[in-house]
Amino acid sequence: xxxxxxxxxxxxxxxxxxxxxxxxxYQYALTATGEGDTIRVVWIRPGQSFSETVTQLRKAGLVxxxxxxxxxxxLRGDDRRVRAxxxxxxxxMSPGAILETLVKGDVLLHKxxxxxxxxxxxxxxxxxxxxxxxxxxxxxxxxxxxxxRALGLEGDTLEGYLFPETxxxxxxxxxxxxxxxxxxxxxxxxxxxxxxxAHAVDLTIPQVVTLAxxxxxxxxxxxxxxxxxAVFLNRLKRGIRLESDPTVIYGIxxxxxxxxxxxxxxxxxxxxxxxxxxxxxxxxxxxxxxxEAVLYPSDESYLFFVSKNDGSHHFSLTLHEHNQMVRRxxxxxx
Numbered sequence: 001x002x003x004x005x006x007x008x009x010x011x012x013x014x015x016x017x018x019x020x021x022x023x024x025x026y027q028y029a030l031t032a033t034g035e036g037d038t039i040r041v042v043w044i045r046p047g048q049s050f051s052e053t054v055t056q057l058r059k060a061g062l063v064x065x066x067x068x069x070x071x072x073x074x075l076r077g078d079d080r081r082v083r084a085x086x087x088x089x090x091x092x093m094s095p096g097a098i099l100e101t102l103v104k105g106d107v108l109l110h111k112x113x114x115x116x117x118x119x120x121x122x123x124x125x126x127x128x129x130x131x132x133x134x135x136x137x138x139x140x141x142x143x144x145x146x147x148x149r150a151l152g153l154e155g156d157t158l159e160g161y162l163f164p165e166t167x168x169x170x171x172x173x174x175x176x177x178x179x180x181x182x183x184x185x186x187x188x189x190x191x192x193x194x195x196x197x198a199h200a201v202d203l204t205i206p207q208v209v210t211l212a213x214x215x216x217x218x219x220x221x222x223x224x225x226x227x228x229x230a231v232f233l234n235r236l237k238r239g240i241r242l243e244s245d246p247t248v249i250y251g252i253x254x255x256x257x258x259x260x261x262x263x264x265x266x267x268x269x270x271x272x273x274x275x276x277x278x279x280x281x282x283x284x285x286x287x288x289x290x291x292e293a294v295l296y297p298s299d300e301s302y303l304f305f306v307s308k309n310d311g312s313h314h315f316s317l318t319l320h321e322h323n324q325m326v327r328r329x330x331x332x333x334x
Contacts, residue, residue, distance in 0.1 A: 038091030041108065046084040053082055062089050062098060069095050078103050086171040109168035116164040116287035117216045123162055133175045141175040151183050160209045160282025161186045189288060197295045210278050212286035212294045217246035220311060225293035227315055230300045242272035250283035306330060
């Protein structure tokens with residue numbers, strides 16, 4: 001055979017080989033390699049090598065031919081683009097679909113409910129319980145003065161500004177990322193209309209949030225919130241102490257659930273039986289309804305309210321009437 005013929009034969013052989021390999025990889029990319037009903041949650045660590053990822057997928061029963069998977073990823077340029085995170089992958093997925101998921105970063109999101117009225121400490125407990133962020137890391141970030149300033153807030157804590165909502169976070173999220181999202185949600189909810197309304201009623205945003213947090217802790221009934229807000233606003237205007245039990249409780253370290261007369265007499269920055277005006281900051285995270293109640297309170301002149309022990313309250317105009325209701329509902333006197 002002439003040299004030219006040999007060269008052409010080699011080129012043709014290589015061409016056929018490349019085409020064959022390409023077709024094989026193409027077919028491999030589109031064919032599921034695991035069991036159809038297999039579902040696996042795979043955690044890819046930050047900094048994990050692609051080789052480690054392939055081994056992990058093979059052990060999970062999602063990849064049967066690791067070398068083909070590596071070659072497919074290299075040809076697509078995906079071996080350097082896989083994102084860290086927690087993924088839900090199925091045996092019915094083809095290698096191409098698996099790579100696409102890992103490159104897009106379609107990670108598993110965990111739903112977390114932050115209830116209205118939750119405190120910073122309670123939010124830290126929730127996040128740790130859900131396995132997302134340690135309580136220690138969260139509280140360290142929540143009380144970091146530099147972070148508070150960077151978020152455009154005042155005070156020594158983010159209390160009141162971690163908006164209560166249902167959130168979705170990926171595994172591996174940082175405390176800072178959680179806080180940024182919650183505060184961003186607060187700013188999203190507290191619209192420019194609310195800001196203008198606050199100015200119209202001569203309240204600053206911190207004052208609105210502080211009072212709304214007290215309203216939030218005083219009643220769980222939506223129809224009562226504007227009434228409770230009206231009581232506190234009326235008392236503030238008249239220079240009467242708020243005398244709110246939830247503020248006293250907030251100022252007690254390690255509160256055991258039993259509010260005593262001694263507690264009411266103990267002077268703390270949050271004891272509104274002893275201080276005039278609002279406490280130095282919010283005592284919890286108020287929801288939309290409580291904030292709106294402060295901005296748009298009921299047009300009533302009530303100055304007092306007392307629990308009726310069924311979740312509702314009796315509202316009074318005078319101290320005499322209030323004392324009568326206290327005797328009826330709290331002291332159970334006729």
